[in-house]
Amino acid sequence: MVSATLTKFSDLDGQAPFNGCQENFKQPDGIGKNTGRKQRLSAHDVLFYEGDKAERLYEVLRGVMMLYKLLPDGRRQVVYILREGDMLGFSNREFFDCTAEALTEVELQVFESREISTSPMMQHYVNRCLLSQMETLHEHTVLLGRxxxxxxxxxxxxxxxxxxxxxxxxxxxxxxxxxxxxxxxxxxxxxxxxxxxxxxxxxxxxxxxxxxxxxxxxxxxxxxxxxxxxxxxxxxxxx
Amino acid sequence: MVSATLTKFSDLDGQAPFNGCQENFKQPDGIGKNTGRKQRLSAHDVLFYEGDKAERLYEVLRGVMMLYKLLPDGRRQVVYILREGDMLGFSNREFFDCTAEALTEVELQVFESREISTSPMMQHYVNRCLLSQMETLHEHTVLLGRxxxxxxxxxxxxxxxxxxxxxxxxxxxxxxxxxxxxxxxxxxxxxxxxxxxxxxxxxxxxxxxxxxxxxxxxxxxxxxxxxxxxxxxxxxxxx
DNA sequence: CGCCACCTTGAGTTTACTCAAGTTTTGTGG
DNA sequence: CCACAAAACTTGAGTAAACTCAAGGTGGCG
The missing domain is CATH 1.10.10.10 (Winged helix-like DNA-binding domain superfamily/Winged helix DNA-binding domain)
Incomplete structure (x- = not known):
């Protein structure tokens, strides 16, 4: 077991213990086993659209993004704001349920979905991220409803x-x-x-x-x- | 690999392939390895309160439940409705972020949290459940916001x-x-x-x-x- | 049969929305 | 660096949707 405290998904090498999700950011950009692809976006670039095939996960290394959904008449609801350390690109179905757009300049770490599903370590990390996002969504539900x-x-x-x-x-x-x-x-x-x-x-x-x-x-x-x-x-x- | 199509968490025995989450319900009550505890609730019984220590997961075998949050002045927002096949009791922190209350008579399957975290199979199942709940929450966010x-x-x-x-x-x-x-x-x-x-x-x-x-x-x-x-x-x- | 909880309906009010200017800021080219 | 245009933001006036408060109705159960 590695004893270092790692806080980014991109730092995980399959052995590090979980230590949070968007909770603190002491590490330099991910340089673990996942030396994979990075991607840059300008403000207002769309990373993926609702309905696009869901094949990759992303970690926000720098910048701010949003997930939103549109109603057919054009009404828009932003459902989530993603900041440094947050992950996006999860999907239960084959397709994304939201559009992902950059609010600022953004730098992303890109992961192929199968990289995730074959690593129990990453599974576990993704799990914690989902739980963290779920709590945020619950809070936001109260805000919108009441x-x-x-x-x-x-x-x-x-x-x-x-x-x-x-x-x-x-x-x-x-x-x-x-x-x-x-x-x-x-x-x-x-x-x-x-x-x-x-x-x-x-x-x-x-x-x-x-x-x-x-x-x-x-x-x-x-x-x-x-x-x-x-x-x-x-x-x-x-x- | 077992080839049978199992659809309930309580049916999982660590080998069955994932096949959805609250998507269809063809199986009798869970009788797999998890012969563990069942719990019954009457309508309006509270299973756990926001702030309670999070130590168990539950699967709704029968009935309907809700998760809600309260504001200090008494305003209430129901954040999720749970039906047969749904799971609840997830938490990122040590404590629940919502109160869980039965809307009808309910029968639950109870899991100790560590049962889950030691089984990659269950991890994976929980993951799919979370993703499914997340999509529902996104939809509900649009409803509340727009x-x-x-x-x-x-x-x-x-x-x-x-x-x-x-x-x-x-x-x-x-x-x-x-x-x-x-x-x-x-x-x-x-x-x-x-x-x-x-x-x-x-x-x-x-x-x-x-x-x-x-x-x-x-x-x-x-x-x-x-x-x-x-x-x-x-x-x-x-x- | 009557009570209690739950639901419905009405009247008036409030909050946030729509529509319409007008102003400020930002970005671009001279 | 300034002038201009475009985008973003602010403010006001009037409106509409949903809320509050209040009364009355309905249904389920002892």
Whole structure:
């Protein structure tokens, strides 16, 4: 047994113990047994479409992607946001159930599906990734089914602040210390709206409201400085 | 390799090939190697609460269950409906992220988590179950994020009609033949509302509207006769 | 037969949506 | 580096869908 703590799928060599999935990223790009193909995407490139044949898995090494589904009349729902360390390309059937599109420049590690299914180690890793994604989906289901626009946007902003708002919420770090953070949205207002089940105008209005209330400062459209993390957290509906 | 086609987790004996997950149910109750514990629940019994220690997996042998999450102010979102052949009790962390409650009388097969993690066969089966649940969650995300009340209720009704409305939609079976089906809801209006992200009044009004339009007949509150499956299907937003 | 839980319906309200400008930002070419 | 165009974002006014609150109806079971 190798004792090193590996955190990326691309680092797995069939012997390393599992140690999480998008939980921390201490390793350089994968250089294990899977020296295989890397793939680069520009923002808004589509990696695969809903209905495409599912033959490969991908690990996001750098950048942000989204999975979305379309209704025939053009309504779109973004069902998942993928960040560094996340995997995509799973499918139960022969075909993908979602479209995968890059939100930023992206670098991917590519795996052939059979590489996975022949390695119990990788099976196990994929399993943990699926469970992690499932929990995220459950949370997002609550957001879409039961939260107000203000709660949705606040929850979204909190999801961009590591170690806050969730199970492992550390609270304001220390009395007197500034409780702030600048986050990169990596998404347009329309993409945020399609993720949160709102319209672009509603997202814009909520952001303006948070700005007026002095909880955030919009720096570059794509970059928001949260001036009071705890204040935003109180608006998520989870406290 | 055993060549028989097994369709339930509880039938797996470590050698049978995977053959789906809640896709068809031809086998009697599981009697494979896992002769282990069975558990019965009455309607509205809670199997486990969000936050409970996750130590066992369960397979639904009979009946219907739901997974739900609560917000601190009491708002509830049902995140998944589990039917015969479905598995529950997965967790990435040490604790469950949802509460599991029986909607009807339920019979479960119980598995200790370590039984699963030591069998590659079971690992693989669990994997397929997770992927199947993930696709269902993606569909439900679209429903919650982008569909109207009428579309949500119609989609819910269609989900109770096997082989219709989804990927393998066969369409109206034959010209002239009646396109009808009686479905058991197995849920109160409140539970349906909490699943569809609506209020009980809205669910009730939509059902009344479908009744008025002659698409369904309500037989026993819990039992709905769909008199025009294709008509309901047209209202799901997916055609 | 009557109670209790569940369901339905109505009236009024609220939230988020639609439509329509107007503004800001970003990217491109001179 | 500036001017311009295109894309993205914001804001306002009016509307519509679903919500809340309240009352009344229905059905199942002792």
């Amino acid at each position: 939260k107000s626009a203000l709660e949705r946007v606040s929850t979204f902003l909190m999801s961009l602040v590591p170690n806050r708002g969730g199970h492992g919420c550390s609270g304001p770090i220390e009395e007197g210390k500034p409780d702030t953070k600048t986050v990169a949205l990596s998404m347009t207002r329309q993409e945020i709206a399609d993720y949160l089940g709102l319209t672009i105008e509603t997202v814009s209005r909520v952001i303006s409201q948070l700005k007026r209330r002095g909880l955030i400062k919009v720096e570059k459209q794509d970059s928001i400085h949260i001036t009071n993390i705890c204040g935003i957290c109180q608006l998520t509906g989870m406290h | 569909k109207s009340a009428l579309e949500r209720v119609s989609t819910f009704l269609m989900s109770l009609v096997p082989n219709r409305g989804g990927h393998g939609c066969s369409g109206p079976i034959e010209e002239g033949k009646p396109d009808t089906k009686t479905v058991a809801l197995s849920m109160t209006r409140q539970e349906i509302a909490d699943y569809l992200g609506l209020t009980i009044e809205t669910v009730s009004r939509v059902i009344s509207q479908l009744k008025r339009r002659g698409l369904i007949k309500v037989e026993k509150q819990d039992s709905i006769h769909i008199t025009n499956i294709c008509g309901i299907c047209q209202l799901t937003g997916m055609h």
